[in-house]
Amino acid sequence: MNHSLYMRYFIFSLMMLLTIIFAVQVIVFDQAYLYGENELMEDIQLGILLAVAIVFFRLIGEKSWSIVEHSAPSLMLLTNLGAALSISFIIREMSCKDTEVDWLIFFVDGQGYKLLMLLIWVPLLLKAFKFKHEYISIVKKSILSSTALFLMAAVVCLAFSALFDKEIIVVEYFRFYEEIAEINGYCFMLLASMSFRKDMTLAVCRDAKAALESMSSTQESSIVATESRA
Template identity: 30%
Template sequence: MILSKPNSLALAVEQKISPLFIAILVDSIVYFKVCVSGDAEIANENHFLENLQAILLFASGMAFLQTTFYVQKGQRLLPCFGALLCLSLILREFDLPYAVVLPDDGYGRNILLGSLWLLLGVLLIRDYKHYLALAVHMLPTRSGVFLVAGGVLVGVASLFDGPVFKSYQLYEELSEMNGYYLLLVSSLSLFFDLPHNRKSPSTIKFMR
């Protein structure tokens, strides 16, 4: 069923705003727990907020990987980029048993991630015009908007962990949690924003 233009616009706005209300609600609950109830432990290292961040990143990576099996061949590098981004954030942010999966927590991780990013970069450069046009086309979609917004929030979180702001661990963890949550929304939306294999190439239209 094709919606009329006003209904389509209203639906698009609602789809982009509704996840923000969920983030605001969760932020309010966490802020109340820490600043009003005095349960500051949930914002500490390796506690509730960091564990939630790890879950969000893992779920996002799995969603991106699932999308690679359903979309057209010429669009698969986009979900691969998302999955590799999630893997990079997990290995960079969280204390994992590196000795089990990597030679060590420094060089092994860097070699693994560097090799994967190099491979992805080579594949992108081989058809850079196509992927540049695709990225520009996807930017206004739900997945593109939330990916950019999530990246901004993760960047803001780094300010609270550096010389700009100090002793603001709660805000750092909240910014990262919100960023990873929007990344999850982006990963789930990408499945619907990209064309699937069941459609013939002549009938493909990008969904916004």
């Protein structure tokens, strides 16, 4: 069993464990403060999103896409989009109202948030438009890949969370359901980021078998190098 599969099992187990623990604490023991602003559930969300951002940032360099040099520019940009998405969610989940730092409050909790999102996304989307045909091809080829399925699951969880956030569904502990859905959604984003390199490489690679062998050998070399340093 390879390392990535172990990590998937770990994250799925973590999702179940967090859901059960928080459900018991909130619903059974009435610990409603856990899903309050800047409380434990939001802290966990930020931690998961930070992990997603780190995974994507580690993939931005050309070395990550050396197997598919012909598609490296478009895949690096796609990686940047993934990193930008996680950063956007991090800023969205942050709350700096209690810091009394005016410029930080402006960009995180005020009108500056929209301006910041425009500054992040407009340049990236304009660049992405240049690769639109390649991205359409990638979507067609990877629609049933692990990355795509995990992203779909993340969208479902976040959409479910939005129903509670906008108070379209109002039940007892609806704020808790909003936060736990977000935790699970961000975990699915983390799973998607972990399979992103493999699935995107296979989507653009002409020889899937050779690509898998190359990635496997690269991973083994990395593990050996890490062990030798230790």
